[in-house]
Amino acid sequence: MNNLLITNILRFILLLLMQILIFKQINILHIGPVYPDIFIYPLFLLLLPLTISRQLLLFIGFISGLTMDWFYDSWGLHASACVFLAFTRPFVLRSIEPKGGYNTTYGLTIRRYQIAWFLQYCAWAMLLFLAFYYSMEVFTPVFILEIILKTISGFVASMLFIIIVMLIFNPMD
Amino acid sequence: MFGLLRLFSRFGPLLIFLFLESVCMMLIVRYNDSQRLIFASSASAVSGAILQANSQLTSFIGLKKEIAAMQQRIAELENQNRNAFYYDENQTDTAFTKIDSSGLKPMYVFIPAEIINNSISGKQNMLTINRGKKHGILPPMAVISDKGVIGIVRHSTDHFASVMSALNTNTRISASVRGKGYFGSLIWKGQDPRYLYLVDVPKHDSVLKGDTIETSGFSTLFPKGIPIGTVAKIWIGPGESNQQIQVRLMTNFSTVRRVFVVKNLFFEELKALQQQSDNE
Numbered sequence: 001m002n003n004l005l006i007t008n009i010l011r012f013i014l015l016l017l018m019q020i021l022i023f024k025q026i027n028i029l030h031i032g033p034v035y036p037d038i039f040i041y042p043l044f045l046l047l048l049p050l051t052i053s054r055q056l057l058l059f060i061g062f063i064s065g066l067t068m069d070w071f072y073d074s075w076g077l078h079a080s081a082c083v084f085l086a087f088t089r090p091f092v093l094r095s096i097e098p099k100g101g102y103n104t105t106y107g108l109t110i111r112r113y114q115i116a117w118f119l120q121y122c123a124w125a126m127l128l129f130l131a132f133y134y135s136m137e138v139f140t141p142v143f144i145l146e147i148i149l150k151t152i153s154g155f156v157a158s159m160l161f162i163i164i165v166m167l168i169f170n171p172m173d
Numbered sequence: 174m175f176g177l178l179r180l181f182s183r184f185g186p187l188l189i190f191l192f193l194e195s196v197c198m199m200l201i202v203r204y205n206d207s208q209r210l211i212f213a214s215s216a217s218a219v220s221g222a223i224l225q226a227n228s229q230l231t232s233f234i235g236l237k238k239e240i241a242a243m244q245q246r247i248a249e250l251e252n253q254n255r256n257a258f259y260y261d262e263n264q265t266d267t268a269f270t271k272i273d274s275s276g277l278k279p280m281y282v283f284i285p286a287e288i289i290n291n292s293i294s295g296k297q298n299m300l301t302i303n304r305g306k307k308h309g310i311l312p313p314m315a316v317i318s319d320k321g322v323i324g325i326v327r328h329s330t331d332h333f334a335s336v337m338s339a340l341n342t343n344t345r346i347s348a349s350v351r352g353k354g355y356f357g358s359l360i361w362k363g364q365d366p367r368y369l370y371l372v373d374v375p376k377h378d379s380v381l382k383g384d385t386i387e388t389s390g391f392s393t394l395f396p397k398g399i400p401i402g403t404v405a406k407i408w409i410g411p412g413e414s415n416q417q418i419q420v421r422l423m424t425n426f427s428t429v430r431r432v433f434v435v436k437n438l439f440f441e442e443l444k445a446l447q448q449q450s451d452n453e
Contacts, residue, residue, distance in 0.1 A: 075204035
């Protein structure tokens with residue numbers, strides 16, 4: 001248990017540093033006029049243990065989002081998306097539950113489950129996260145096209161780097 | 174308390190989610206310029222709609238007060254109407270004495286009142302208004318509405334006055350045809366409360382259907398030119414020298430509420446004159 005706590009804290013710090021030192025700076029890739037944002041730090045929320053209570057998950061989401069806002073100077077934006085992700089994570093997990101069910105002692109990783117399952121999990125979660133994030137960023141349904149375009153481009157870029165990071169570190173739990 | 178705990182244990186995550194999201198919203202709107210502008214404009218659109226609805230509601234509540242104020246204002250304006258004045262222009266020595274610039278002396282004063290009791294079903298209909306001696310109302314004074322003649326004050330107490338309605342078989346009001354000058358008496362025959370009859374108009378006077386009937390100003394009570402109704406039907410009975418003119422009233426007596434009592438400032442003088450000529 002103690003081990004898990006330390007692992008997750010370290011993981012958070014690592015992802016945070018990667019996010020703000022590397023992925024925040026990258027704006028070379030672009031699809032037409034749209035520069036996709038790359039978000040890999042939601043991976044931290046996705047990899048939290050299965051047994052964590054929903055209430056605690058929400059608070060962790062809020063805190064981690066606020067930390068990210070601190071660096072992005074966009075108070076509340078990342079926090080709201082993270083809280084949304086934390087809220088929807090149990091529903092996503094339930095909808096893509098594998099045949100044998102979850103093993104509560106396992107982490108939600110590629111090594112514990114198959115890569116196909118992890119891709120599915122990650123895709124749903126990131127789609128929800130990005131859709132909410134860009135809705136909050138644009139803040140008006142008038143530019144719905146912009147929201148969709150940004151979500152799709154951000155989704156492709158983020159997923160690519162999340163999988164790369166996941167395969168490099170390839171954690172057990 | 175137990176119910177609250179149960180509620181929280183059931184919807185806890187949802188409540189926490191909503192709480193945290195609202196905190197985030199506050200932060201977003203507070204610290205991010207573009208979102209703040211969007212929020213401010215949307216909020217003003219919403220609050221504008223709410224405020225408008227509120228003002229509609231409160232204006233409805235305040236309507237009664239508003240109407241009273243409006244009626245007061247109408248009374249003031251009526252007091253300035255030319256027909257409410259006594260013309261003092263043609264003095265014999267106008268060339269030498271200075272007269273006040275307008276040459277008008279106020280003759281009629283209008284006092285706003287409200288009908289609190291009304292009937293139209295009988296033959297001798299009476300009304301009650303909520304103004305009396307304290308407001309300067311004494312019999313006989315004329316009562317009019319914004320659309321025409323209502324009746325004549327018969328009795329007054331300190332706070333109330335009873336009015337003989339125009340829909341009373343005893344009422345006779347001197348009336349004339351607007352723009353033509355033919356005049357007669359307006360009576361009610363006790364049947365349809367929508368119609369009065371103008372009698373004593375000689376049959377050679379060419380009154381047409383649709384002509385406006387107004388007060389003639391010959392009585393001491395009504396100022397000249399107050400509209401009463403329009404000519405609905407004209408006929409001459411066999412062997413009669415006068416024509417029968419049916420007048421459609423402009424005032425709907427079954428719904429009228431706001432009226433004005435007309436006070437003639439020269440009433441005593443006119444009455445004294447009449448008495449003198451009667452005595453001779």
